[in-house]
Amino acid sequence: MTEFRNEILLELRRSHERDRLVAALAELDAAPPVAVPVIVGGETRLDPTLASVDPGDPDRIVAAATVAEEHEVSSAVTAAAAAARGWGETSAVERAAVLSRAAGELRDRRYELAALAVRECAKPWAEADADICEAIDFLEYYAIEAVRLDAGRELIQLPGERNSISYRPRGVVAVIAPWNFPFAIATGMTAAGLATGNAVCLKPAEQSPGCALAVVEALRRAGIPEGAIALLPGEGEVGAALAAEPGVHTIAFTGSGAVGLEILRAAALPGPGQDHLKRVVAEMGGKNCIIVDADADLDDVVPAVLHSAFGFAGQKCSAASRVLAHERIAAHLQDRLRGALDTLLVGQAADFGVDVPPLIEPSAQARVERMVAEAAAAGANVERVEDVPDRGYFSAPTILADVDPDSPVIREEIFGPVVTVETVSDVGAGCDLVERQAHALTGGLFSRNPRTIAAVSRRTPVGNLYVNRGITGAMVGRQPFGGNRLSGTGAKAGGPDYLLHFVEPVVVTENTVRHGLAP
Amino acid sequence: MLDTFVKGDVGLPGAELEPEVRDLGRKLGRSASSSRGAKHAAYDRAMTLVAGNEELRAALFRLVDVAPACANPAELAEHLAAYLDGVEAGGLPLILGLRAAGSPRLHTATGRGAAAAVRQMAGRFIVGETIPEAVPTLREFWTQEVATTVDLLGEATVTRAEGQAYADRCDRALVDLAEAARSWPARPLLEADSAGPLPRVNLSVKVTALTPLVRPEAPERGREDARHHLLRLLRRADEVGAHLHVDMESMDSRELILDLVLDLLDRPEFADGPSVGLVLQAYLRDSEEILDRILERAAGSGRRLPLSVRVVKGAYWDHEKIEAAQNGWTPPVWTEKVETDRCFERICRRLVDAFPLVRPAFASHNLRSVAFAATYARQAGLATGDIEIQVLRGLGDELQEAIAGAGFRCRTYCPVGDMVSGMAYLVRRLLENTSNASFLASQAAGSDLDELLRRP
Incomplete structure (x- = not known):
């Protein structure tokens, strides 16, 4: 078995790489919008009515998607169930080879696809490239892990009996994917299902169907059988209909808490004719804190906080939302953070060096603006970048201080370029605040005392704690990613346990004793 | 010992330099260890x-x-x-x-x-918290035939105000140092080479401290933001007759720094000054291509005085290796120390050959590297004063005395700043001093001098 290695990020500090990306973008811009069909059982139907636009220039239609109809959702699941039987019987090694080929398809198109993410989701170049690399990583990593899982695991063996455990595909996986990692997350959840021998019906976010099509194309070209992968574009109703299908065995979802809880609720009871329990793998966002100890090196803290809070305009579930600063350095840190705010470049994702691109859609912009306005009205101290472009759904990077602890900006996920700074008496008090939260996805700690680091690591409820670095950018195989509490079901994407959510374990125990003879 | 030495080098081009390199290396080595006090x-x-x-x-x-x-x-x-x-x-x-x-x-x-x-x-590495505190040491060095370059240590620049503050400190330092240096005694070796006069005051500046906008994927952002600061410092250096040396840092800022400096030097107002320098890091695999670019631009610019080029091995080796490994990139640096040493010598030759288009300065504590550079320059027909050997305060103290004692122009890099801002610098120096690949560490551990003087 080959050893997994993360896909190599483009070295964007070299100008020839940047030139290639610019050329790819020009080519994309010259082409008509991506036409996204419904793909069911290998059949495609094209009637694009749902546009996804460039958040930085809403007149530019990047892709137009065909909306899956209810009967198509049902037939997709039926076709998937049928295809799953054959695909599930294919050896894990063969399936791994197909996924690895799909990774190659994405790799071959990486410049073009990065440009697509720049346009469709306003992901700045470095983040767009990282998104494609992560998608490739998921394909390669789960391929390898599925082969490993296929070998079963060791059980205790006593004389006279033989015990074995094996893992079988469950059947049909419904993948409901978000737009903020339009390649990585859609690919990751899909690859996990396929690697373990399931068939997958993918419902992409309505904001990023163009990127999702590229993922499905890569899988089909690589040799995923027709029917084993379906593409069902549309808005929330399509996802709800898919999740409700009795033929679905596993629902892999990444998105908002409200939708996640609704999926969990609906999946709890079997539907008519459903002879299995649905399993839900849900990743539902966070409210992520960075604790800064008195001994922290603020030279490191400031850039890490800026990048974690404002990179991609804060539209990552891992993004930093609250800074909890030790009282000894809080004022100094706040001064430096506020001073650094205007070093952030707010602009179009296609411009290299942009830190804060536009938000994904007008409703997101309105939500963020409302939350900031409410905090200001309630007396918070507001520091914002003054001028942001008019065109596009921009929201100014904002630092809030002196905020009421019960205010929504402290309690709710914002998913925008806003961070609050609070003073705590010490690291322990910071941990107390983290503990009071319902979310527990990522967290950060800046401290130069190994004992403090050990203590916080023991205490923290979060799924991913980052020490002395930014808190975003989990890498497949290195930082298995996923949250606890209301942040998710605890599955760790890109980690060694993730595939267990997609399989049925079967234990066979054979009595090998015959007339006292035990081999 | 002598046998292996000769055998290893016979037949290689340039081998004829080796006896003289060895002799000079031994001489400097002996002199350095004798000045190594308790x-x-x-x-x-x-x-x-x-x-x-x-x-x-x-x-x-x-x-x-x-x-x-x-x-x-x-x-x-x-x-x-x-x-x-x-x-x-x-x-x-x-x-x-x-x-x-x-x-x-x-x-x-x-x-x-x-x-x-x-x-x-x-205190061993930093000459003072402020310029006035540092001046007596700088003067003492000067009197003892040792030139200096001053580096103002500071916290990382994350805000524009911090960039401005650093620029202000540099500006002030140029003025104060020029004022102080006026009363220094005449030291002909330190004040001119055959290409012309050399300023007494020499300030090393870091572009990443001038701007908070260093973005590896967008060098133009930092370049444009730092431009007005550097322009002001160049004008001030010109006004007070000081030399401004622009340091190189990690790869993430290299393109920014190089473009900025080369662009500014093309301005007609700088045709006759100030004296300016750049740094070339021999540990970078593409350092010779960078040298091509520097030489080409120097030849094409309308400037009437030579550009100084300080060749160093490079101080961010661990950083570059780790960053590359984490991103899956080919490291921009040579991974074997010997490759860096060889590259250093190739660059030394080319800088010497390019004199007086450029003024070569060799910054290393490696006796072999230093002896090679000086020997090559002599055999190429340069006067002793046409090259410069540079060392770091605290690491190269003994070597400094040996170099100056042998009649070369030694310039010592003198950091100035407080404890807080000095720590990053200090830790880098300590790492360098104790790394297994370090010449100083090998020397301190008692390695045979002739072995250390072998051709890399």
């Missing part, structure tokens, strides 16, 4: 000790790093105790002693001791 004996022993123990090295350097952030001695002692938690004592009395001293009962005393040790260490 002053730094304790420090040297400590460095040799930690160089042999990775964990202890890490623990002590972390302590140095955190020292300025600790509010009191007890806090520093707590950190020391925590750093020693994981260190395998292996019967080393030093560690056992430090561990015992880290117990809560002894916290304050240990912390005071540690703080004093860190201060003392910093």
Whole structure:
């Protein structure tokens, strides 16, 4: 078995790489919008009515998607169930080879696809490239892990009996994917299902169907059988209909808490004719804190906080939302953070060096603006970048201080370029605040005392704690990613346990004793 | 010894330089070790000790790093105790002693001791907290036939105000140093080469301290933001007759710095000054291509005075290696030390050959590298004063005396700043001093001098 290695990020500090990306973008811009069909059982139907636009220039239609109809959702699941039987019987090694080929398809198109993410989701170049690399990583990593899982695991063996455990595909996986990692997350959840021998019906976010099509194309070209992968574009109703299908065995979802809880609720009871329990793998966002100890090196803290809070305009579930600063350095840190705010470049994702691109859609912009306005009205101290472009759904990077602890900006996920700074008496008090939260996805700690680091690591409820670095950018195989509490079901994407959510374990125990003879 | 030396080099082009390189190396080496007083004996022993123990090295350097952030001695002692938690004592009395001293009962005393040790260490590398504090040392060096370049240490620049403050400090330093240097005695070797006069005042500046907008994927952002600061410093240097040397840092800012400096030097207002320098890092695989670019631009510019080029091995090797490994990139640096040493010598030759289009300055504590550069320059027909050998304050003190004693122009890099801002610099220097690949560490560990002088 080959050893997994993360896909190599483009070295964007070299100008020839940047030139290639610019050329790819020009080519994309010259082409008509991506036409996204419904793909069911290998059949495609094209009637694009749902546009996804460039958040930085809403007149530019990047892709137009065909909306899956209810009967198509049902037939997709039926076709998937049928295809799953054959695909599930294919050896894990063969399936791994197909996924690895799909990774190659994405790799071959990486410049073009990065440009697509720049346009469709306003992901700045470095983040767009990282998104494609992560998608490739998921394909390669789960391929390898599925082969490993296929070998079963060791059980205790006593004389006279033989015990074995094996893992079988469950059947049909419904993948409901978000737009903020339009390649990585859609690919990751899909690859996990396929690697373990399931068939997958993918419902992409309505904001990023163009990127999702590229993922499905890569899988089909690589040799995923027709029917084993379906593409069902549309808005929330399509996802709800898919999740409700009795033929679905596993629902892999990444998105908002409200939708996640609704999926969990609906999946709890079997539907008519459903002879299995649905399993839900849900990743539902966070409210992520960075604790800064008195001994922290603020030279490191400031850039890490800026990048974690404002990179991609804060539209990552891992993004930093609250800074909890030790009282000894809080004022100094706040001064430096506020001073650094205007070093952030707010602009179009296609411009290299942009830190804060536009938000994904007008409703997101309105939500963020409302939350900031409410905090200001309630007396918070507001520091914002003054001028942001008019065109596009921009929201100014904002630092809030002196905020009421019960205010929504402290309690709710914002998913925008806003961070609050609070003073705590010490690291322990910071941990107390983290503990009071319902979310527990990522967290950060800046401290130069190994004992403090050990203590916080023991205490923290979060799924991913980052020490002395930014808190975003989990890498497949290195930082298995996923949250606890209301942040998710605890599955760790890109980690060694993730595939267990997609399989049925079967234990066979054979009595090998015959007339006292035990081999 | 002599046999292997000769055998190893016979037949290689340039081998004819080797006897003279060896002789000069021996001479400098002897002279340096004779000036090695008892002053730094304790420090040297400590460095040799930690160089042999990775964990202890890490623990002590972390302590140095955190020292300025600790509010009191007890806090520093707590950190020391925590750093020693994981260190395998292996019967080393030093560690056992430090561990015992880290117990809560002894916290304050240990912390005071540690703080004093860190201060003392910093004092070895940093010539003063402020320019006025540094001036007496600079003057003393000058009097002893040693030129200097001043580097103003500072915290990382993350805001525009911090960039402005650093620019202001540099500007002020140029004025104050020029004022102070006026009364220094005449030192002909330090004040001119055959290409013309050399300024007494020499300031090294860091572009990344001038702008908070260093973005590897968008060099134009930092370049445009730093432009007005650097322009102002160039004008000031011109006005007061000082030399401005632009340092190189990590790869993430290289393109920005190079483009900015080369662009500014094309301005007609700088045709006759100030004296300006750049840095070339021999540990970069593409450093010779960068040299091509520098030479081409220097030849094409309308400037009437030579561009100084300081060739160094490079101080961000670990950073570059780690960053590349984490991103899956081919490291931009040579991974074998010997490749860097060879590249350094290739660059030395080319810089010497390019004189007086450029003024070559060789910055290294490696006797072999220094002796090679000087020998090559002599055989190429340059006068002794046409090259410059540069060392770092604190690391190259003995070498400085040896170089100056041998009649070369030595320039010592003198950091100025307070403890807080000096720590990053200090830790980099300590790492360099104790790395296994370090010439100084090998020398301190007693490696055979002739072995160290062999052709890389």
